[in-house]
Structure formats: C-alpha cells, structure tokens
Amino acid sequence: MRQFRALLAIVVSAFFLFPLYLVIANAFKTEPEILRSPAKPPIGPTLDGMSGVLSVGDVTGGLVNSLLITGSTIALIMVVASMLAFALHMSDSWISNAVGTVILFGLILPTPVILIPVFRVLKYIGLQNSFPGLILFLCAYYAPFAVLVYRGFMRSIPRELAEAASIDGASLVSIYWSVILPLLRPATASVLVICGVWVWNEFLPPLVLLGPLQGNTVTVGLFRSVGQFDVNYGQLFSYMLFVSIPVLVFYLLLQRYFVRGLTAGATK
C-alpha cells in the first residue's frame, strides 16, 4: 500500500513536470531530433539551440530589461506597500478604512480592462513607452496583493509597540524604518518572491506600454520570435528555457516564502 501510494505520487508529479521537461530536453537537442522524437531525453546534448538563439533573437537584451524592470518594480512595491499597510494598521479613521477597502478591489482587476486608459494616463504624464511608466503601473497593479500580505502579517505586531516608540519621541517614519520594517522581513520575502515571479512573467503590460521601440522584455521577445522563419525549434525551446530559468531558480531557493505568502491571504 505504501509503495503503491509513493508510485502514484511519483507518476502524478512526473505528469505535471512533463511540459517543463519538454522545454529543458528540447533546448539541448538538434533540430531533426526534436522533430523526430520530441519526448526523448537529449542523448549527446548540443548547445546549438542555446547559442543560436543568443545570436538571432535579442535574448540577452530582453533578459537585462526584464531583470531591470522586475528588480525595480519589486523594490518599489516593497516600500510603497509596507508603508500603506503600516499607515492602515495605525489608523482607524474613515479615510484609511475606505482606502483599505478600495485597494482590495485591485486584487480582482483583469489587466486587459485598464491597459488602454493606463497608456493614456502615462502619456499625459510623459511616461508612455518608457521603463519608468511600466514599472509604476506594475507597482500600482501588484500593490494590493502586497498590502494584503503585509496587513495579515502586521496583525501579529501589537500597535502598542509603535505607540510606545512614538511616546519616546520617534517620528512615525523613523519607527516604520527602524522598528517595523525589520520585523516585516518574512512578509517582505514572500512579497518579493511572489510579485517577482508575477512581474517577470507579465506579458500584456510590457507589450502594450513599452511599444515596439523601447526594447523588449523576455516574454515579449519570446512572443515575437514565435513563427519567425529564422528561429527554429531548438532555438525556440532554448528561448523558453531562458525565460523560465530565473523564475525556477528564484522559486526553488525561496519556495518556503512563496507558499507562506500565498496562504497569508487565506488565513485572514
């Protein structure tokens, strides 16, 4: 019985791993091999696909852009979301209650719904087709989730802690910076890893908000390279591997925080 359960568990997990396996295996196979037997492991692996895609598609540029955009966005989210969560934690006024409620609606907003006007707003403030414009939008879009995680975590921090420090003469900003932020470290880890993965994988906002002239993120670059006559399958799978490696490494290193952050909302 125990062996049967283990076997079943392995089969189910293998089934879930299959598409990822396809990407990894075919990134290291030759073109005829991929076409003949896509599911076979790469015996005598080749680096043709990997080196080919680096010379054809603008993968390196895309990786640098995605890294830059993801890094800046999650750093900004960490600051703005924890600040708002702290402000909401410390105040009972009707304004803070209203803000706390309205921001929850951001959690359910589908991106296609607002991208046209977001482009107009960014154009109005002169940030259309630019990295800062995209970063600000993604930060505003994912802030509600981060605020939710931070607020859930702050429930374990007594308000009296901040109040005691303010009696000692510290300003709210310095309390936030020197007392609260260090205490929030586990929540920050969850916010960084989850939003990091989401922002990295984001496709429609960079496609629409960056425009064709600004340089691509990896996801947009991958999309544009599909169906291009000069990109073969080995290169396509290599491209997909380049898009996936950073998130997979990030996830494997920090998977504890990933699950904890996602369940933070569930446990209220």
Added chain:
Amino acid sequence: MAMGAPTTALFAALVVAPIGITVHYSLNDVNFLRDEISWVGFSNYARLWESGDFRHALYVTLLIAAASVVVPNALGLLFAVLLDAGSRLYTTLRIILFAPFVLSPLVVGLTFRWTLANDGSLNNALEALGIPGPEWIASPNLAVVSVGLALAWQLIAFAAVIYVAALRAIPTDLYEAASIDGASGYLRFRLITWPLVAPAVTITTLISLISALKLYDHVVALTGGGPGRSSETVGLAIIRAGFTQNRAGLASSMAVLLLVITALTTVISLRVLRRREVEL
C-alpha cells in the same frame, strides 16, 4: 495616514482613474488616431449584445471560468491528500508539483501547443494505446478545451500546494479522536478535513476564477484565438478591438462588462465560501 499617501496616489492614478476612464470611453466613440471623442450613450453596449463574436467570447470565458473553479479544486485536493506525508520523497514531490505555477503562461501555452499538435506527444501516446488522437488545436471545440487544459495545469499545481499547506495545519489528534470514536475514512474527511480546509477552498476558488476571467496569455500562445475566433476570450476581444481595430470605445464597453462580471462573481463566491469557514 500621511505615510500611506504616496501609495494611495499611485493606485488612484494608475488603477482607479483608468477604471473611470474606461467607463467614460465605453459611452463614447473614441478615435485616438484623429484624437476625436464623441458621446454615443449606450450604443457600444448595444453593439456588443448584437455581436455573435462577442457573445461567443463571453461564453468561452465563462465556460473556462466555471471549469477552472471545479477542476483545480477537486484535483488539487485529491493530489494534496496523496502528497500529504512527512517523508523527504513527498517534500520533494510537492516542490516539483508547484513548479508549473511559477512558469510564464506564455511558455506554458507554447509547450501545450507543441504537446497537443496533431503529431504531438499526446497524440503519439494515445496512438501507442490504440486510440486515434483528435485534432486538439485545429477543431473549434477542442481548441477551447486545450486552452482550458493549459490554464488548469497551472491552477491544479497551485491548488495542490495550497491544500497541502492547509492539510498539514490540521492537528493529527483530531483524526485520532475520531478514529477512536469509530468514524470511517469518509466520515473523517466529511467532518474534519473538508470543514478545516475551507480557507484553502476560498483562496483557490478566487485565484482560479480571476485567472480564468482575465485569460489572455495562454490563448495567444496556444491557439491565437483560433481556429477562426472559436477560442477567443473576452481578454483577447478587448485587445483586438482596442489596439488592432482602433475602436477604444467598443473595447472599453467589453472591459466594463468583464469588470462587472469579475466583481460580481468574486464577491458572491467570497460571501458563500466565507460562510463555510470555521475557526479552529
């Protein structure tokens, strides 16, 4: 509250204001190329109602949303029960099982396109079993199923991990006490497991619902909305009307409708599901 002001301003400018602008656009004919905007009342909405293409996109979206609530919850819980054990093997398998959720939907869609192709791995495997494989992506109905499968693959992974976390949090003495009282496996599940994983049901249902209603990336990568427009979702219809056809007014009326549907379904499910949740 002053410390929350910058975030509130950012959210107001780039999320709340755009919602207002979308509603405004939906009541106008908007032409960005000539910078013209003219009031047309509800005629964009009337045009949606008459458009068979849009009604079909709405149907596809709602169908996938319904399937995405049921299938990931059921299979996720099943796999979680299977993987809820202490040894290192199961810990490793749980890490593997969650990996699909962190992958880019674009990558997922492309690998599914490859796997579900006429001579792809799935049909090859079916053929080896003596079953003739269908045309997954080229037939109108199965194209919708294919898109649903790609999304479900990610959502099941997500659900399983959330359920494992919930199962691990249930104290084992509850089960022991129930066993001593003579409760069967089914009764233990009905009376202990199912009520205590209620918060996990809530979060899985909401995430699945929202992911399905905003579905875009999986579809462009897997079917591009085709064949014809048979697997087009509302997300695709919005982007096509707004950017390809330069009809921002019409696209905005679709967007408002999608937003209303998303808000209604999530608020209703949240109410229903929260009522089930019990405090331990």
